[in-house]
Amino acid sequence: MNEKPTMAAPLTSLTSPLVTRERIAVAILFFLNGMVIGAWAPKIPFFASTLGLTELMLGMMIFVFGVGSLVMMPVAGLQIARLGSRKVSIVTTLLFIPTIVLVTLVDTVWMGAIAIFLFGGLTGAMDVAMNANAVEVERKMRRSIMSSCHAFWSLGGLCGAATGGLLIAALGVMGHVLLLAAVCLVLFLIARPMLLSDAPHPEEVKAKAGTKLTLLPWLIGLVALFSMVPEGTVLDWSALYLRNELGATTETSGFAFAAFSFTMAVCRFAGDIVRDRFGAVRTLRFCAVMAIIGLVLAGQAGNVAISMIGFAIAGIGISNMVPIAFSAGGNIPGLPPGVGLSVVTTMGYSGILFAPSLIGFVAEHTSLSSVYTAIPALLVVVLVLSNLARHADRVDNGQGS
Known part of the structure; x- marks a missing residue:
């Protein structure tokens, strides 16, 4: 083969379908993840008041969220190589959904720190897994889908943020997160059977x-x-x-x-x-x-x-x-x-x-x-x-x- 790496051509997708089950499934995961993160924004003041956090302490909590993400992302990457992106996407999504409930239940600063570390860590782990699955779907379809996947994440974030305050006012903080978790579980159950199954490469x-x-x-x-x-x-x-x-x-x-x-x-x-x-x-x-x-x-x-x-x-x-x-x-x-x-x-x-x-x-x-x-x-x-x-x-x- 005399192909030059610098001359890689754009995807050829004239014969590939625009929408497939696998594309819908991974888009749902992006939307789900974005919706939870968007719904977290109006919850932050309640999280801070419940734990009695000062602005400095809240800043430290948000920092812990980021540390959790950066710790868990490489772990997820290694597991994807060993198990495939589908399995890791399923596991991380199932673990991620309850974390929004967990950060609502905590009532001490130390438990709050642990909860938000897990919340951030599983946010990051799920992010790596669903992006890896999107890459595999791109390969199968021979069509770019990554930008639209990230658009669905943005759309999910918009929905979560826009409805969060209204639902908290109507249902209370706990009612809001329980409804959110239930909706996420339904979305996950819809997406799971359609997720692309890729081969691991240990x-x-x-x-x-x-x-x-x-x-x-x-x-x-x-x-x-x-x-x-x-x-x-x-x-x-x-x-x-x-x-x-x-x-x-x-x-x-x-x-x-x-x-x-x-x-x-x-x-x-x-x-x-x-x-x-x-x-x-x-x-x-x-x-x-x-x-x-x-x-x-x-x-x-x-x-x-x-x-x-x-x-x-x-x-x-x-x-x-x-x-x-x-x-x-x-x-x-x-x-x-x-x-x-x-x-x-x-x-x-x-x-x-x-x-x-x-x-x-x-x-x-x-x-x-x-x-x-x-x-x-x-x-x-x-x-x-x-x-x-x-x-x-x-x-x-x-x-x-």
């Missing part, structure tokens, strides 16, 4: 992990990390930026993230079609350029309206960068998908979990305007490494080619 873990796990997954992980840092920065700091530096009212200060989230969700649903048409490398480069333009525009905006346009453009760009990085991480030649994905997802999510606190420290000594203007430097690195996205187009490896 022999590859022993024979190849030591020799193949070189710089490549870490470089792709760097792409994911530098793609998720801007997302976390917009999530945690955009409202404060609009209010404190651009004079927005409390009512309008959340519009920046709303604009960002809207364009990101829309573009994630369209992202698979774009990637199939133009290939992962060109799609990633376009996204990185759009994100750079949007963030610089937002950072240099002289008023709220211009900043919201900038954040909306940034949402267009950032929307499909992480899905492409995850697909590439799950398709590294000679490396089991779970192992590569665990490296990429762990590095990526560390950006959204821990970078915003560092951003806050920097902003105290400069300004959020300066932060949003400087953050695009990370995306320049993504552009430099964008050729690594070619691995996202190799989803038919092992399928007879």
Whole structure:
């Protein structure tokens, strides 16, 4: 074979179906996971008041959530290599659903810390498993689906957050989580028989992990990390930026993230079609350029309206960068998908979990305007490494080619 790695073609999907049972199943898992995380947001004040947490203590609890995710993600990756993504997806989902009930039942700080560690850990483990299953579905379909899967996660988060407060008011905190767990269980039971069953590769873990796990997954992980840092920065700091530096009212200060989230969700649903048409490398480069333009525009905006346009453009760009990085991480030649994905997802999510606190420290000594203007430097690195996205187009490896 004289195929050059740098010339990997985009997926050919002219004869493959647009929707399959396996695609529906993994999309349901993404929606389920997103819905629980979205429903957790309106529960945080009740969690804090029940345990008597100060703001500092609550910050430490959220940090424990992130630590749990980063600890459990590599564990999930190794288990996927040994058992296959379907089995790990099933187990992690079944363990994940009760954790939202567990964090509601705790009544001491130490039990709260244990509960939120498990909640974060199983969130991360399920995330790796369902992304690995999505990679396998991409391989089988020879069609990109990762962006739409992440769009379903965003849609689930929107549903969970939008209904959480209303349901808590109507049913109480415990009634809300019991209903949420019941809905998640029903969704899981619908998805389980349709989940793609993939073959584990324990022999590859022993024979190849030591020799193949070189710089490549870490470089792709760097792409994911530098793609998720801007997302976390917009999530945690955009409202404060609009209010404190651009004079927005409390009512309008959340519009920046709303604009960002809207364009990101829309573009994630369209992202698979774009990637199939133009290939992962060109799609990633376009996204990185759009994100750079949007963030610089937002950072240099002289008023709220211009900043919201900038954040909306940034949402267009950032929307499909992480899905492409995850697909590439799950398709590294000679490396089991779970192992590569665990490296990429762990590095990526560390950006959204821990970078915003560092951003806050920097902003105290400069300004959020300066932060949003400087953050695009990370995306320049993504552009430099964008050729690594070619691995996202190799989803038919092992399928007879």
